[in-house]
Amino acid sequence: MLNPIQMTSQQARHLLVRTGFAPTQAEVDKLVGKPAQTAVADIITSALAAKPKYPPPAFVSQAPPTPANQLKTVDERQEQRRAQIAEGVELKAWWLREMLETPTPLAERMVLFWHNHFATSQQKVVRSQAMWRQHQLFRRHALGSFASLLHGIAKDPAMLVYLDAANSRRDAPNENFAREVMELFTLGEATQGGGYNEQDIKEVARAFTGWSVDRDDFSFKFRAPAHDIFSKTVLGKVGLFNGDDVLNIMLAQPACGEFIIGKLWKEFVSPMPDKAEIKRIAKRFAQSGYAIDTALADLFTTDAFWADSNRGSLIKSPVDLVVGTVRQFAFSYSDVLPFVLKTSQLGQNLLMPPNVKGWPGYTDWINATKLLERKNFTQQLFRSIDPALGRMAMLKVGKAEAAMMLDADAFLRAYGGRADGVPNEALKTTLAGVLLASDATQNIANGTVGVAYLRTLTLDPAYQLK
Amino acid sequence: MKRRDFLSNVSTATGAALLSAHAPGWAQAVASRASSVQERILILIELKGGNDGLNTVVPYADSAYYQLRNTIGIKPDELIKLDAKVGLHPDLKALLPFWEKNELAIVQGVGYPEANLSHFRSIEIWGTASKANEYLSDGWATRGMHAGLASKAAYTAEGVLIGMNDFGPLAGARAVSLNDPVAFVNQSRLARVNELATSTQNPALRYLLKVENEISQAADGLRGDKYAFDTVFPTGQFGNGVAAAAQIVASQRRDKADNKAGGVPVMCLTLGSFDTHQNQLGTHAGLLKQLAEGMAALKSALTELGAWDRTLVMTFSEFGRRAKQNSSGGTDHGTAAPHFIAGGAVRGGLYGQAPDLNRLDGTQNVIYTTDFRQIYTTVAQQWWGVNAESVVRGRFDALKFLRA
Numbered sequence: 040m041l042n043p044i045q046m047t048s049q050q051a052r053h054l055l056v057r058t059g060f061a062p063t064q065a066e067v068d069k070l071v072g073k074p075a076q077t078a079v080a081d082i083i084t085s086a087l088a089a090k091p092k093y094p095p096p097a098f099v100s101q102a103p104p105t106p107a108n109q110l111k112t113v114d115e116r117q118e119q120r121r122a123q124i125a126e127g128v129e130l131k132a133w134w135l136r137e138m139l140e141t142p143t144p145l146a147e148r149m150v151l152f153w154h155n156h157f158a159t160s161q162q163k164v165v166r167s168q169a170m171w172r173q174h175q176l177f178r179r180h181a182l183g184s185f186a187s188l189l190h191g192i193a194k195d196p197a198m199l200v201y202l203d204a205a206n207s208r209r210d211a212p213n214e215n216f217a218r219e220v221m222e223l224f225t226l227g228e229a230t231q232g233g234g235y236n237e238q239d240i241k242e243v244a245r246a247f248t249g250w251s252v253d254r255d256d257f258s259f260k261f262r263a264p265a266h267d268i269f270s271k272t273v274l275g276k277v278g279l280f281n282g283d284d285v286l287n288i289m290l291a292q293p294a295c296g297e298f299i300i301g302k303l304w305k306e307f308v309s310p311m312p313d314k315a316e317i318k319r320i321a322k323r324f325a326q327s328g329y330a331i332d333t334a335l336a337d338l339f340t341t342d343a344f345w346a347d348s349n350r351g352s353l354i355k356s357p358v359d360l361v362v363g364t365v366r367q368f369a370f371s372y373s374d375v376l377p378f379v380l381k382t383s384q385l386g387q388n389l390l391m392p393p394n395v396k397g398w399p400g401y402t403d404w405i406n407a408t409k410l411l412e413r414k415n416f417t418q419q420l421f422r423s424i425d426p427a428l429g430r431m432a433m434l435k436v437g438k439a440e441a442a443m444m445l446d447a448d449a450f451l452r453a454y455g456g457r458a459d460g461v462p463n464e465a466l467k468t469t470l471a472g473v474l475l476a477s478d479a480t481q482n483i484a485n486g487t488v489g490v491a492y493l494r495t496l497t498l499d500p501a502y503q504l505k
Numbered sequence: 506m507k508r509r510d511f512l513s514n515v516s517t518a519t520g521a522a523l524l525s526a527h528a529p530g531w532a533q534a535v536a537s538r539a540s541s542v543q544e545r546i547l548i549l550i551e552l553k554g555g556n557d558g559l560n561t562v563v564p565y566a567d568s569a570y571y572q573l574r575n576t577i578g579i580k581p582d583e584l585i586k587l588d589a590k591v592g593l594h595p596d597l598k599a600l601l602p603f604w605e606k607n608e609l610a611i612v613q614g615v616g617y618p619e620a621n622l623s624h625f626r627s628i629e630i631w632g633t634a635s636k637a638n639e640y641l642s643d644g645w646a647t648r649g650m651h652a653g654l655a656s657k658a659a660y661t662a663e664g665v666l667i668g669m670n671d672f673g674p675l676a677g678a679r680a681v682s683l684n685d686p687v688a689f690v691n692q693s694r695l696a697r698v699n700e701l702a703t704s705t706q707n708p709a710l711r712y713l714l715k716v717e718n719e720i721s722q723a724a725d726g727l728r729g730d731k732y733a734f735d736t737v738f739p740t741g742q743f744g745n746g747v748a749a750a751a752q753i754v755a756s757q758r759r760d761k762a763d764n765k766a767g768g769v770p771v772m773c774l775t776l777g778s779f780d781t782h783q784n785q786l787g788t789h790a791g792l793l794k795q796l797a798e799g800m801a802a803l804k805s806a807l808t809e810l811g812a813w814d815r816t817l818v819m820t821f822s823e824f825g826r827r828a829k830q831n832s833s834g835g836t837d838h839g840t841a842a843p844h845f846i847a848g849g850a851v852r853g854g855l856y857g858q859a860p861d862l863n864r865l866d867g868t869q870n871v872i873y874t875t876d877f878r879q880i881y882t883t884v885a886q887q888w889w890g891v892n893a894e895s896v897v898r899g900r901f902d903a904l905k906f907l908r909a
Contacts, residue, residue, distance in 0.1 A: 203782050203783060203833070206832070206833060208832065211831060211832035213831070213832075213833075215782060215837070218622075218623070222623060228623065228625075230621075230626070237622070237867070310708065310709065348706065348707075351707060351710065352708070352709055354709050354712075354713070393670075402709070402712050403670060403671075405712065405713060406666075406672075406681070407681035407682055407683055407716060407719065407720045408682055408683045408684060408689065409682075410696070410713070410717065410720065411689070411696065412692070414695040415695060418695070477705075480699045480710070480714065481697060481699055500710065500713040500714055503713055
């Protein structure tokens with residue numbers, strides 16, 4: 040086992056980058072010299088106990104809006120939609136702020152992971168309170184039981200509306216939901232180890248008939264007359280299954296654990312899943328009753344996680360880039376809305392994943408446009424700071440703006456540098472080690488002073504890695 | 506199909522009257538393709554989500570159609586009739602001039618064996634021209650590059666995807682994805698050809714460096730003043746995409762004095778979402794209108810540039826939709842569907858066979874009659890002049906939608 044007994048600075052940084060957003064030097068220093076196993080356990084324990092720092096947006100506890108079908112005019116319906124989407128933005132801003140300020144970022148990473156896995160978009164759901172309730176479900180089970188999470192999300196009104204599952208009747212079962220539950224949530228694609236076929240999908244659709252959403256109060260309702268009570272055959276099992284039953288059948292498949300662990304591997308460990316390791320961890324995952332914290336501890340202590348060749352093998356998501364950059368340099372900001380809009384511009388619009396598959400991630404984050412936008416963002420951040428005067432400058436993204444501040448001197452002093460000083464070779468090496476997850480690929484012109492040096496380092500393609 | 510046979514199929518008086526009003530100009534001389542391979546452009550239009558082909562090219566003479574689509578079927582008198590059997594959805598009327606000039610080919614029943622009904626998997630199959638049970642990573646257009654197209658010219662980029670993240674047919678090619686070429690060139694100053702990491706074992710880093718280099722090269726070729734078109738482009742995302750494509754072609758014009766640009770042989774646009782599971786009529790009509798008006802604007806702009814005869818515009822989609830409508834006024838995932846091919850070098854008309862609505866498969870879907878790889882074969886052999894077998898990884902019969 041390659042788990043470090045005494046973590047070096049580089050290893051501590053790697054652990055914190057992968058399990059959180061980019062760490063400050065202080066956060067890294069706390070872990071240097073500690074055994075990896077202990078640090079992993081501590082990180083998971085505190086994530087399990089994590090609570091949001093700020094109270095949620097006001098709309099979550101207000102009276103529900105008038106049901107859309109009771110609104111008389113097109114104007115009223117459009118206005119309600121606009122208002123709901125605006126509340127959704129409040130929720131995104133609240134969430135992003137939690138990510139920026141949380142002392143337990145693994146909890147936020149897992150909430151985002153489940154939001155991506157059980158993709159649901161407010162573009163279709165519209166109702167902000169429903170998106171909040173779904174978000175709460177992810178928070179409740181983020182590092183808990185995947186079985187509970189699955190049962191919860193399968194009945195979540197926002198999810199049912201998103202997948203058109205709210206009208207499924209025994210005389211016309213809606214297959215879309217059944218297909219997505221198997222293909223995207225539990226077993227993966229049929230032709231890639233999922234082990235099910237079109238007939239199974241049809242039978243599962245029958246089991247879910249009667250599941251619906253009350254359009255007035257947007258709550259889950261089981262409509263017995265619409266449910267197909269007769270015998271179904273799912274993955275070789277025969278019975279008078281309802282929706283809960285078929286979920287349990289899926290959970291019982293080895294393919295389910297392997298599918299989930301495979302996704303977690305690609306999120307936290309490397310882009311190349313190790314089949315044998317995944318089987319091993321998936322088996323423990325299933326035996327533990329699908330305890331997500333067990334799976335994470337296993338993943339964070341694999342040889343692959345700690346291998347040198349895996350350092351910098353993943354690509355930062357837009358959230359990683361925006362939140363990580365702000366946290367690592369300790370930028371202060373007067374408003375989070377520009378960051379919300381920026382992650383959306385970079386391809387990760389919280390609460391609005393592009394389709395049911397969520398954000399594929401890895402190289403999918405990067406194309407010519409997106410790479411240029413990422414570099415533009417870090418340039419914008421640094422240019423909005425005047426190092427000599429330290430005065431507040433404005434970061435503008437779309438219609439949003441925030442006053443930004445950066446104590447570049449404080450950042451550089453920790454490494455023996457100065458904001459207006461030209462870094463010597465030793466400092467250059469240190470800074471590259473702190474900011475880049477792999478070796479630098481570009482030279483920076485001689486004579487570049489401290490802040491400009493930092494800014495230019497973020498232009499290195501290696502800055503996009505983690 | 507010969508035009509004489511085509512017209513003799515018209516039997517009803519109504520049909521004949523309609524047809525004479527919209528007959529393809531058969532007095533028009535068959536233009537020979539004057540363009541050379543390295544100047545030719547392929548513009549792919551992705552109909553994202555799975556276009557309902559049955560309501561696009563409607564088999565109005567088949568009573569089965571109205572049985573299957575009891576509330577969402579398009580009535581015969583609403584259609585733009587093409588012959589005694591099929592008619593176009595009314596919101597495609599901007600395509601009528603194409604049809605009349607014999608520049609629109611409609612290939613019917615396009616699909617593939619063992620159809621996959623998953624969006625992601627099926628669009629992968631179309632993009633990589635794989636078999637239903639194999640997984641390839643290169644796009645079919647990329648394989649066209651490798652088969653010889655890449656060396657025909659010093660292309661600015663092998664492909665440009667507009668408003669798309671998924672490289673699909675261009676996966677693995679020297680391609681860039683952008684929203685607007687001018688903004689792209691401006692921003693490209695942030696990318697540099699890398700100096701230090703000439704070889705790296707890190708696939709993620711390798712990918713980043715590759716994109717970085719491709720940005721620089723594409724920007725060099727796309728630089729230049731914006732062309733002032735007379736064409737008015739439709740508003741909206743698709744209209745913007747069409748305008749961007751036109752700008753890119755303009756920036757590659759060979760008659761520009763300082764032009765060093767080598768051309769962009771493949772471009773990809775996207776329009777959607779066609780995934781109409783519920784209440785599809787209004788949504789579908791709106792999308793088809795956007796498609797037709799976008800294609801009309803594209804033709805108009807390319808004609809201004811003198812590029813229409815060397816451009817081929819082709820739609821594609823992950824699948825068609827279920828023959829029978831569902832209980833929500835929509836349709837579920839399907840299999841085969843018709844696709845449009847337009848261009849100055851196209852021989853217009855109906856190709857292939859409309860699928861048999863009385864012979865549905867185990868998932869209640871139509872059975873394909875033309876393999877999409879036949880279309881790709883035609884492009885590879887006759888448009889690009891490369892070996893088709895390596896592009897589609899097998900032998901498929903070409904179609905005759907390109908003039909000799």
